[in-house]
Amino acid sequence: MAARIICRQNKLIKTLICRPQSTMSAFEIQHKTPLIKKTEPIPVALYGGRHAVTMLPGGGIGPELMSYVREVFKYAGAPVDFEVIDIDPSDESIDYALTSIKRNGVAIKGNIETKSENTEIISRNVAIRNELDLYINIVHCKSFPGVHARQSNIDLMIIRQNTEGEYAMLEHESVYGVIESMKVVTESNSERVARYAFEFAKRNGRKKVTTIHKANIMKLSDGLFLDTSKRIALEYPEIEHNDMIIDNCCMQLVSNPHQFDVMMMTNLYGSIVSNVACGLIGGAGLLSGRNYGDHYAIFEPGTRNTGTAIAGKNIANPVAMLSASVDMLEHLGHQQHATLIRRAIEKTICEDRIHTSDLGGTAKSTDVVQKVIDHILESDIRPWYKRY
Amino acid sequence: MSLVTRQLPKLLLQTSQVTASRNIHSSIANSNAAKADSSEREGTRIKCTLIPGDGVGPELVASVASLFKNTGIPVDFENYFFSEVNPTLSTNLEDVASSIERNRVCLKGILASPDFGYLGELQTLNMKLRNALDLYANVVHVKSLPGVKRRHENIDCVIIREQTEGEYSALEHESVKGVVECLKIVTAKKSQRIAKFAFDYAIKNKRKKVTAVHKANIMKLGDGLFLRSCEEMAKLYPTIEFEKMIVDNCTMQMVSNPQQFDVMVTPNLYGNIVDNLASGLVGGAGVVAGASYSANCVVFEPGARHTFSEAVGKNVANPTAMMLCAAKLLNHVNLPQYGQMIRDAVNKVLLDGKVRTKDLGGQASTQEYTFAVIANCKQPQIQQKK
Numbered sequence: 001m002a003a004r005i006i007c008r009q010n011k012l013i014k015t016l017i018c019r020p021q022s023t024m025s026a027f028e029i030q031h032k033t034p035l036i037k038k039t040e041p042i043p044v045a046l047y048g049g050r051h052a053v054t055m056l057p058g059g060g061i062g063p064e065l066m067s068y069v070r071e072v073f074k075y076a077g078a079p080v081d082f083e084v085i086d087i088d089p090s091d092e093s094i095d096y097a098l099t100s101i102k103r104n105g106v107a108i109k110g111n112i113e114t115k116s117e118n119t120e121i122i123s124r125n126v127a128i129r130n131e132l133d134l135y136i137n138i139v140h141c142k143s144f145p146g147v148h149a150r151q152s153n154i155d156l157m158i159i160r161q162n163t164e165g166e167y168a169m170l171e172h173e174s175v176y177g178v179i180e181s182m183k184v185v186t187e188s189n190s191e192r193v194a195r196y197a198f199e200f201a202k203r204n205g206r207k208k209v210t211t212i213h214k215a216n217i218m219k220l221s222d223g224l225f226l227d228t229s230k231r232i233a234l235e236y237p238e239i240e241h242n243d244m245i246i247d248n249c250c251m252q253l254v255s256n257p258h259q260f261d262v263m264m265m266t267n268l269y270g271s272i273v274s275n276v277a278c279g280l281i282g283g284a285g286l287l288s289g290r291n292y293g294d295h296y297a298i299f300e301p302g303t304r305n306t307g308t309a310i311a312g313k314n315i316a317n318p319v320a321m322l323s324a325s326v327d328m329l330e331h332l333g334h335q336q337h338a339t340l341i342r343r344a345i346e347k348t349i350c351e352d353r354i355h356t357s358d359l360g361g362t363a364k365s366t367d368v369v370q371k372v373i374d375h376i377l378e379s380d381i382r383p384w385y386k387r388y
Numbered sequence: 389m390s391l392v393t394r395q396l397p398k399l400l401l402q403t404s405q406v407t408a409s410r411n412i413h414s415s416i417a418n419s420n421a422a423k424a425d426s427s428e429r430e431g432t433r434i435k436c437t438l439i440p441g442d443g444v445g446p447e448l449v450a451s452v453a454s455l456f457k458n459t460g461i462p463v464d465f466e467n468y469f470f471s472e473v474n475p476t477l478s479t480n481l482e483d484v485a486s487s488i489e490r491n492r493v494c495l496k497g498i499l500a501s502p503d504f505g506y507l508g509e510l511q512t513l514n515m516k517l518r519n520a521l522d523l524y525a526n527v528v529h530v531k532s533l534p535g536v537k538r539r540h541e542n543i544d545c546v547i548i549r550e551q552t553e554g555e556y557s558a559l560e561h562e563s564v565k566g567v568v569e570c571l572k573i574v575t576a577k578k579s580q581r582i583a584k585f586a587f588d589y590a591i592k593n594k595r596k597k598v599t600a601v602h603k604a605n606i607m608k609l610g611d612g613l614f615l616r617s618c619e620e621m622a623k624l625y626p627t628i629e630f631e632k633m634i635v636d637n638c639t640m641q642m643v644s645n646p647q648q649f650d651v652m653v654t655p656n657l658y659g660n661i662v663d664n665l666a667s668g669l670v671g672g673a674g675v676v677a678g679a680s681y682s683a684n685c686v687v688f689e690p691g692a693r694h695t696f697s698e699a700v701g702k703n704v705a706n707p708t709a710m711m712l713c714a715a716k717l718l719n720h721v722n723l724p725q726y727g728q729m730i731r732d733a734v735n736k737v738l739l740d741g742k743v744r745t746k747d748l749g750g751q752a753s754t755q756e757y758t759f760a761v762i763a764n765c766k767q768p769q770i771q772q773k774k
Contacts, residue, residue, distance in 0.1 A: 042584065042624070043580060043581050043584050044683075045584070045588050046683045046684070047525070047585060047588070047589075047681045047683065047686075048492070048493075048679075048681045048682065048683075048684070048685055048686035048720060049492045049683075049684045049685060049686070050720070052588055052591075052592065074722070077721075077722040078722075079722070081592055083591055083592070096626060096627070099624050099625075099626070102624065103584070103587075103588070103624050103625075
């Protein structure tokens with residue numbers, strides 16, 4: 001009897017999760033959704049059709065890439081106002097950045113350097129993700145036809161658990177000379193990721209979801225992740241589900257990447273796989289990544305490198321950050337501006353073949369940006385807002 | 389006849405001035421033609437709903453329209469006659485609201501509210517439009533104008549007013565004969581929303597301080613809720629200073645030391661009063677621009693809501709407020725160069741002090757003033773594809 005009640009409640013919970021969160025009452029969020037962190041949503045910063053967005057330029061090439069984004073937005077007429085926050089290595093500034101993201105709901109960010117190897121100080125990027133509960137990271141790996149790369153026609157979706165696993169940052173020395181690092185996998189977080197992956201596949205017409213794991217060695221932790229994804233897969237009979245061990249997956253990725261469609265995995269594997277996939281299609285300068293939580297979203301370049309070595313030399317590839325800004329516009333619902341900028345980027349890279357040195361070209365960053373702006377000015381879209 | 393003869397020299401002078409100005413602005417239009425060609429591809433122009441309003445509204449709007457036309461600003465107006473005092477000719481509310489929703493921007497004159505309603509309705513047309521579009525935040529930027537001498541100098545404050553609830557809820561009834569109750573509604577949701585709007589406005593425009601204006605010592609629950617919502621929101625904005633002030637003290641401070649204010653956030657009725665008070669300090673209803681925001685659209689309208697109906701047809705009204713509204717509109721739709729152009733031109737005309745309308749102590753007509761502004765517009769350099 002009790003079991004049956006639990007089952008029924010489970011069903012109720014599931015239907016609630018599938019509902020968009022904005023339509024739930026405060027009571028429902030508090031008592032009927034165990035998976036949503038209990039934070040009061042703050043009203044969205046949208047005034048007169050213009051969004052306010054937090055911009056964290058970060059270190060290395062971040063600031064210059066952000067200036068390109070602003071430049072492109074100016075010409076594309078995107079109705080977005082940036083609140084730029086420079087993070088220096090102090091706790092106040094990171095706190096301020098977090099409140100700003102909470103207020104605005106959306107942020108675009110470069111990589112923030114955590115220079116210190118000091119054990120006291122945790123990585124600022126991880127701190128931001130944990131504090132805002134951004135449990136999903138998505139990298140869309142899609143080949144650019146004009147870029148010379150190892151593999152062509154790749155179209156992968158890498159969905160990664162973003163807040164726990166190996167990045168739980170629980171390490172200690174139990175006996176002198178013996179360090180234990182904990183990898184934390186929870187059922188609730190695994191379920192959120194699995195559900196997101198399948199829901200994503202369903203909505204975007206994807207055929208297959210692959211779970212990447214190492215459950216043959218870590219039978220309990222990765223086993224839980226795998227079991228959860230199998231359980232959720234039963235609810236989506238129209239989507240094919242299989243699983244693959246991480247080492248095999250890496251090999252398959254470089255030899256035959258076309259077999260993959262949507263991939264879901266825990267934190268560390270996600271980091272590895274997305275970097276492998278980025279390398280396959282042409283390097284760190286092309287792909288954008290998205291981080292989603294229940295209330296907030298952060299957009300950033302797909303591979304998290306600061307590129308300090310090439311900062312200020314005008315050779316960094318601006319495409320990754322521009323793609324991130326396009327993702328952001330899509331998220332905010334400015335589909336038209338997003339399409340406008342995306343097409344301009346694709347034309348620049350694939351037709352005009354204006355490539356920076358990381359793609360084997362000779363162009364400067366500013367040449368790429370200028371060409372993108374030229375394409376934007378050529379297209380017949382009005383510079384403000386259009387309902388379609 | 390004698391009247392005509394007496395006026396004749398003046399008339400001649402006026403016509404000569406008018407033709408001179410025409411020549412000036414027609415030459416501007418010509419020089420623009422080449423540039424306009426490249427920018428006037430289909431779909432690159434902005435559409436804006438236009439509601440001329442009552443009183444001198446149509447004259448002011450005509451002045452702005454000629455300013456736009458003669459400086460080549462790529463904005464097209466969708467004109468709607470919308471009026472409560474002339475209900476037979478007025479477009480219905482749905483059409484106007486859907487046009488504003490579609491275009492997302494609107495330039496609006498002031499609508500007169502008749503003292504006497506034919507239908508016994510308590511809501512005015514203005515309120516209906518605001519409620520239909522959920523235009524919850526009214527922003528009035530009160531700024532001293534260069535060259536205009538007033539009692540106070542260097543006033544620069546922004547008054548943000550909640551305008552969909554409070555005393556304007558239009559809920560009044562006579563419970564017992566001789567006893568009328570008017571309900572003032574304050575909700576946590578809308579109070580938070582306006583408070584967040586005010587702080588976000590302060591952040592975006594690099595302001596330092598937000599002052600909440602209230603009367604929570606008397607209306608402990610209603611205004612208390614508003615005040616508490618502001619206080620809660622203030623915690624999220626550690627870089628912005630927050631203070632609160634009781635409305636009666638606020639009005640006194642406003643006339644004695646208005647420079648202390650930066651951004652003010654107020655409930656509905658207090659906002660209305662403070663708006664008008666502050667407008668009076670810098671030169672009256674003809675020079676202060678305002679805007680009403682909803683989540684998705686903005687209606688730009690003069691800050692102090694007076695129709696100035698006694699001046700209809702006399703060509704004396706001051707179009708500065710409407711021009712500054714237009715400048716704000718251009719900023720909002722990503723044409724800040726043009727917005728700056730208009731603002732610079734208006735400032736220059738006021739600073740020169742030669743062409744001024746009557747309310748600022750001059751003798752110029754609306755038209756002369758408009759021509760002077762047009763003549764002072766300097767075309768911005770905009771990157772265009774060859």
